[in-house]
Amino acid sequence: MSREEANRLSNRIIGAAIAVHRExxxxxxxxxxxxxxxxxxxxxxxxxxxxxxxxxxxxxxSLDCGYRLDLLVEDLVIVELKAVEGLLLTQLKALSLQSRDESKVALLSAVCYNIIMI
Structure with missing residues (x-):
């Protein structure tokens, strides 16, 4: 998938997350x-x-340490949801572990306030 296609997919996911939060x-x-x-x-x-x-x-x-991706979309985009008032730096760092696979894109959705694309 090209970078442009990945960006379009990410935008669709962000739009869906906003729609869910609005609803x-x-x-x-x-x-x-x-x-x-x-x-x-x-x-x-x-x-x-x-x-x-x-x-x-x-x-x-490869060791299973109990980590789970909240959502994996099209086997390309990782979506991590956080229902919190704000995001802590430690939460952003934790997402970096999940996005180490360079073939995937990672999105962090703080469903209460904002969406951050990493």
């Missing part, structure tokens, strides 16, 4: 936003997986 409003659990965003993206014909296990490679061995 639901603030204050719900992260899981509610996740389920609704997955539904909205699937309704648009996109392939969406939720709670995708993410291993850590240590000394050439």
């Amino acid at each position: 639901l409003g603030p204050g719900l659990l992260e899981s509610a936003y996740e389920v609704c965003l997955k539904y909205e993206l699937s309704r648009q014909g996109l392939q969406v997986e939720s709670q995708v296990p993410q291993s850590v490679t240590y000394r050439g061995i």
